[in-house]
Amino acid sequence: MAVAGKSKKDVLLEFRTTEILDAARHVFAEKGFNDATIDQIAALAGVAKGTVYLYFESKRDLFLAALREGVLALHAEVAAQLLTAPTCEAKLRAFIAARFHYFSRNRDFFRIYYTEFSHLPTGAANARPEFKDLYEEQATLLETVLADGIQLGQLRPCSVARTARLIYDLIRSALAQHILTDDPESPDLPINSVFDFVWNGIGTK
C-alpha cells in the first residue's frame, strides 16, 4: 500500500498544476508571453490569481514550466518512435514524423515552442540555461542518428552537430507552415517533403 504513492493531497496538487499549465499554454500560445496576463491564465484555469503563485514562482517560471513539460513529452514520444525504426533512413523519417504528429495534436504548444526556441541559440544574451538542456537533449537524439548513419555509410559525411541543427530547424520551419496556417490536412505530405529534401537535396544527382 505504501507504494501507492499519491495521497489525495498529491492528486489535487497535481491536478491543479496541470490545470494551470494547460491554461498557461493556451493563453501564452494565443497572446505571446508579454501580452498574456496572469489574470487570464488564472481565469481560464478556474483559480484565483494568487493561487497561480502558489504553484509557480513567477510568470516567467510558469512559462518555462509549460514549455518544459511539452518538450519532455515531445522528447519521450520521439525517442520511443526512434527505437522502433530499424534503419538509419527510417529513424530519420521517424524523427520527422514524430514531431509532426506530436505538434499536430498539441498546436497550442507549438506556438510557444516555436516562438521561444527560435530565440534560443542567441548565445550569451539569452541566458536561459534550463532551455539549453532541453534543446540539447533533442539535438543529441538526432545527432546520434546522423552519426550512426555516417558510420554505416548510409549518410554522406558531414558535421553532425551542424547538420542536426539544420534538420531540426528545417522541421520547425515546415511545421510552422503546417500548424500556424491551421492546415487541416494530414501531415503526411509535408513529412515526405521534408524527408525527401533532407535525404536527396534538390540537385539532380
Added chain:
Amino acid sequence: MAVAGKSKKDVLLEFRTTEILDAARHVFAEKGFNDATIDQIAALAGVAKGTVYLYFESKRDLFLAALREGVLALHAEVAAQLLTAPTCEAKLRAFIAARFHYFSRNRDFFRIYYTEFSHLPTGAANARPEFKDLYEEQATLLETVLADGIQLGQLRPCSVARTARLIYDLIRSALAQHILTDDPESPDLPINSVFDFVWNGIGTK
C-alpha cells in the same frame, strides 16, 4: 549648384533619422521588442524621448522602420548578386552567400530580422501586411531561381513554394548559428555547408 538637392536641413534630418534607427536596431536586438524602451533608444541615440516621436509615430512604427530598412538593403544586395551568377547552381549559392555576407556586416539587424520573420507565417493571426510584402519579395527571388532550375533540368522537380520556404528557413537557421553565437570565423564554411546540404541532401546517392 541648384542640383545639390540636399539642403543642410535635409542632411540633419537624415542624420537624426539614421541615428535613431541605429539606436533602435541595437536596443531592439539586445532586448527584443517588448523589453526595449523608448527611453533606452533615445538615450543611445543621444536625443530626448520626445525627439524620437518627431521621427516615428510610435514604438511599433520605429521597430518596423528599422526592420524595413534592413530588409530592403538586404534584398537589393541579394538581387544584385543573383544577376551576376550565370547558372542555376551559382545563383543558389549566391543567394546563400549574399545573405551570410550581409548579415555578417549587420549583426544587430539579424537579431531583429530573425525574431520577427520567424513569426511571420503565422497566417491571419499576424496581420502585418507591410511585412508580408517584404517577405514575399524575398521568397519570389528564390522561387524564380528554383523554377528556372527545374525547367532547365538542373533541379529535381518539387513544389517551388514549399522548397523555397525550406531553403529560406534553412539559411536563417544556419545564420542563427553563425551570427548569434558571435562566431568570428569567415562565413564561407557555413555557406558551403548549407549549399551542399541543399544541393545534395544527406543520403548517399
Added chain:
Amino acid sequence: MAVAGKSKKDVLLEFRTTEILDAARHVFAEKGFNDATIDQIAALAGVAKGTVYLYFESKRDLFLAALREGVLALHAEVAAQLLTAPTCEAKLRAFIAARFHYFSRNRDFFRIYYTEFSHLPTGAANARPEFKDLYEEQATLLETVLADGIQLGQLRPCSVARTARLIYDLIRSALAQHILTDDPESPDLPINSVFDFVWNGIGTK
C-alpha cells in the same frame, strides 16, 4: 441572518467606492476635469493609484460616476419635495428650494455639476448620451409643473420646454453666486429672489 444581505466584503467594497468617489468629487471640483490627476484623487482617497482602476474603468468613468451619483440623489430629493407641494406655485418654489438646499449641502458636487451641465446642450458635438438622460429627467420634472400650471390658468401660456430651460439655468446661475462665492448665508434669500423673478418678472404690472 440569511437576510443580512451585505457581507463584510460588500461593506468594504462600498466603503472604498464611496471613499474614492468623494475624493474624486473634491479634486474634480477643485481643479476641473483636465487638471485633476488620478494621483491626487488616489492620494486623497488614501489608496494607491492602481486601486482607483479597480473600481473605475478610467478617469472619465470616475468623473461620470461622481456626477451621476450626485445627480440621482438630487433628482430624488427634488422629486420628493415636489410631491408635498399642493399648488403649482408651491411646486415651483419647492423645485427651486430643493435644489438650493441640496447643493448647499454638497458644494463640491455643485462645482462639477455646474461645469459639466453648462456644456450639456452643446448639441451633437457633445455626444455624451449618459448625461442627456440625467438632464432630461430633471427637465421633465419642471416641464410637468409648468404644463400643469398653464392648464390650471395659474401660469401664462408659453413654450414649456423653452421656459423650463430658462428657469433651470436661472436657478443654476443663482446657485453659482450662492455656492461658488462661499456665501455662508441661508439660501432663503436667493430662493425668494429667484422665485419672485420667475413668477413676476421685473416689469411693474
Added chain:
Amino acid sequence: MAVAGKSKKDVLLEFRTTEILDAARHVFAEKGFNDATIDQIAALAGVAKGTVYLYFESKRDLFLAALREGVLALHAEVAAQLLTAPTCEAKLRAFIAARFHYFSRNRDFFRIYYTEFSHLPTGAANARPEFKDLYEEQATLLETVLADGIQLGQLRPCSVARTARLIYDLIRSALAQHILTDDPESPDLPINSVFDFVWNGIGTK
C-alpha cells in the same frame, strides 16, 4: 503726418496678431482649451509654432486674449445699442437683442465665452482678475439700466446686482440654446421670449 500712426511694421504686427487670434478662437471653440494645441492654432494661422510665442506669452495668454478681444467688441456693440434706446424697456430689449445679434455673427466666440464665463464667479479658486473686470463692465451696463428703471418706477424694486446677474445668465442660457444647436432661425423669437420672461415673469397677473 506724424499722426498717421501706423507704420508698415505696425500693420504687419497687427495683421499677424489678428490672424493668430482668429485661428485661436476657432480652434479653442472647436476643441476646448485643453484639447486645442498650439500646433493646430499655428497651422490654421499660417505661421510657425514659435511665432505664436512672439505674440503671446503662453497658451493661456492667447486664450485670454481671444476672449478679451471678443468681449470688448461685444461690450462696445451693446453699449452703442443701449444709447439709441429711449426707454428703460427698450434698453433692456436692446441689451438682449444686441447680445443675440453679436453672437449670431460670432458663433466660434460664443463657445469660448460660454465655457469660460460660466466658470467665472468661482470665487477665489478661479483667480482670474483680468476676467472679473471684463465681466464687471458688462454687468455694470445692465445694472445701470435696472437702477434707472427702478428709479423711474418702470421696474419693480429689487436687488440690482442680483437681478442683473440673473438676466445676464438667462440671456446666456437662451443663447446657448440658439447658438450651440446651430439654430439657423432668426434670433428674434428667442429675443422676444427672453424679454417677455424677464419683463412679465411666468405668473398670471
Added chain:
DNA sequence: TATGAATGAGAATTCATTCAT
C-alpha cells in the same frame, strides 16, 4: 522677426506580485 526641431515634465493606464483574511 520667423522658424520648427528639440526638449522633458507629466499623466493615464497596466499588471506582476504580495499578503491579510
Added chain:
DNA sequence: CATGAATGAATTCTCATTCAT
C-alpha cells in the same frame, strides 16, 4: 491552501515652451 484586493513601478506618448539658426 486559496483568495483577490491592493500596490506602485514602469511605460508610452503628448505638447507647451525654448532657442539656435
